[in-house]
Amino acid sequence: xxxxxxxxxxxxxxxxxxxxxxxxxxxxxxxxxxxxxxxxxxxxxxxxxxxxxxxxxxxxxxxxxxxxxxxxxxxxxxxxxxxxxxxxxxxxxxxxxxxxxxxxxxxxxxxxxxxxxxxxxxxxxxxxxxxxxxxxxxxxxxxxxxxxxxxxxxxxxxxxxxxxxxxxxxxxxxxxxxxxxxxxxxxxxxxxxxxxxxxxxxxxxxxxxxxxxxxxxxxxxxxxxxxxxxxxxxxxxxxxxxxxxxxxxxxxxxxxxxxxxxxxxxxxxxxxxxxxxxxxxxxxxxxxxxxxxxxxxxxxxxxxxxxxxxxxxxxxxxxxxxxxxxxxxxxxxxxxxxxxx
Ligand code: IDC
Numbered sequence: 179x180x181x182x183x184x185x186x187x188x189x190x191x192x193x194x195x196x197x198x199x200x201x202x203x204x205x206x207x208x209x210x211x212x213x214x215x216x217x218x219x220x221x222x223x224x225x226x227x228x229x230x231x232x233x234x235x236x237x238x239x240x241x242x243x244x245x246x247x248x249x250x251x252x253x254x255x256x257x258x259x260x261x262x263x264x265x266x267x268x269x270x271x272x273x274x275x276x277x278x279x280x281x282x283x284x285x286x287x288x289x290x291x292x293x294x295x296x297x298x299x300x301x302x303x304x305x306x307x308x309x310x311x312x313x314x315x316x317x318x319x320x321x322x323x324x325x326x327x328x329x330x331x332x333x334x335x336x337x338x339x340x341x342x343x344x345x346x347x348x349x350x351x352x353x354x355x356x357x358x359x360x361x362x363x364x365x366x367x368x369x370x371x372x373x374x375x376x377x378x379x380x381x382x383x384x385x386x387x388x389x390x391x392x393x394x395x396x397x398x399x400x401x402x403x404x405x406x407x408x409x410x411x412x413x414x415x416x417x418x419x420x421x422x423x424x425x426x427x428x429x430x431x432x433x434x435x436x437x438x439x440x441x442x443x444x445x446x447x448x449x450x451x452x453x454x455x456x457x458x459x460x461x462x463x464x465x466x467x468x469x470x471x472x473x474x475x476x477x478x479x480x481x482x483x484x485x486x487x488x489x490x491x492x493x494x495x496x497x498x499x500x501x502x503x504x505x506x507x508x509x510x511x512x513x514x515x516x517x518x519x
Contacts, residue, residue, distance in 0.1 A: 206297050207262060210335045211381045212405055213435045220435035221468045222381070222407075232299055232470035233516055234261030235485065236440055238477035239269045239305070240285045241278070245492040246476050247288045252296040253498040255476070260516045264293050265301035265439060265472045267343065270317055271308055279319070287330070294336050301439055301472065302327055303340040306385065310351025312342040312365040324369050328378045339373065340383040340439055341366050344390045344411060358387035359395035370403050382406045383437050389446075391422045393429035393436050400434050407435035410469075413483075414456035415445035423463060430467060438464060438471040443508045444483035448474070451482050452508040461515055473512045485509030 209224035216223070222230045235255055237246050255261040266289040268275050268282060275282040286302065293300035304320055306312045312320070324339060331337055345352045345362045352358035366384045373380065384406055386392040393408035400406075410426045412418075429436050441460065443452035464471050478486040486492065490504040505513065 208297055208299060208336050210379065211299075211338070212379075213381070213407060216468075219430050219467065220407075220433060222435065222437075222470060229468050230470075231465070231468045232263040232437075232472070234263035234265070234298065234472055235259070235476040235512070236265035236301075236303075236472045236474045237267060237289065238475040238479060238484070239267055239272065239274065240282060240289070241269055241272065241274045243475075243477040243479065243492070244285045244288075247285060247292060248493045249292060249295070250494050250496065250498045251476075251492055252292045252298065254494045254500060256296045256298055258499045259513050260518075261298065263299040263301065263338075263470070263472060264289070264476070265303050265340070266290070266293075267303045267305040268323075269305045269307060270319070274305070275319065275323070276316060283326070286327070290327075290331065290337065294334070298336070299338060300336050301338045301340050301383070303343055303439065306342040307344060309349025310344070310346030311349075311361060312345055312352075312385075313361060314349070314351075320365075321369055321372065325372060325376075328373055328376060328380075332376070333378045333380065335380075338381045338383060339369075340385075340409065341369050342385040343409075343440070345385050345387050346389050347387075352387050354388040354392065356395060356399065359392065359399060362386060363396075363399065363401055366406075367401060370401060370406060374403070379405060383409050383439055385409050385411075390440075391417070392425055393434065394425040394432070397429040397432040397434045407437040409439045410436050411438065411440045412460060413442040413444055413446040413448075414453040414460060415443075415451045417446070418453070418456035418459065423460070426463075426469070430469075436467075436469050438469055440472060440474050442474045442483040443511060444481070448479075448481040448483045452511055454511055457511065482506070482508055485512055 214223045390411040396408040478490045480488040494500045
């Protein structure tokens, strides 16, 4: 009798351990994100209130480089590169969404589903690029686009909405001053209101004048929404003289959350470098301030900002690992930073 009882207890203990291990293995690392003040600075926190820093890769324009949208690539970024976020740039111009809305929407949905399946946060990026005013008629589809995605994925914790990649002066765009910011703000507010009115509490990212280098302007006149952060974009070979970082510091010191949804280790044209020392300086600063960062780009384009060598298969195969030879200098650098090396 005693023996039977003993075995029974061992059995229960074993089953409990198996259940615990199983639960742990299946526990999602994605949690609803919000913005909170920690030690005098606005940061991202998870449902438990713990500080979260997202770090990962941005795809290149989905109209050109959508072959990155495959299971093995997303698993590689998640497991072999230690990323927790991916970004999906939906160019509107340059043969993007405005020209092929249905095909581009399909790619976006495919990317979102892959990110969710791989337990990655996913940034849905309305890639305002040329012209630089998000209010320009070319971008008239923004409201409907965000309505559609948010009704397909209502209040989904993995999704982050980036409503305007890079406002700029290009093509009769927005000026690099308060007035320019006001135009961006006026564009973003109704989209954010629509999302909130439909119960979507997702983190929203808003760009700023001068290619999203002016979160300081946003900090002086922020949008009235508690889960909106302002993007900061930089390219290490072009923006390392201190002035862009000072704009980030100003924003952080003046009560808004900053999110680096795009940066390159190259110059701002995507070429030359990688500028490793300058990138280290930037990433050390961002890590220290718990600012999330996303690298441009997860592609095999012949440009030094890309993390894969030209012509490398964007599907790494069933081992879900790109070999050392398939990864560029920029790619090795980013992967090492993601792995904390
Ligand atoms: C660049 C790509 C390049 C492509 C070009 C198209 O790297 O291959 O031909 O766009 O216009 C940004 C933009 C991003 C740019 C990137 C590098 O958000 O779209 O990609 N960059 O120039 N802002 C600053 C730099």
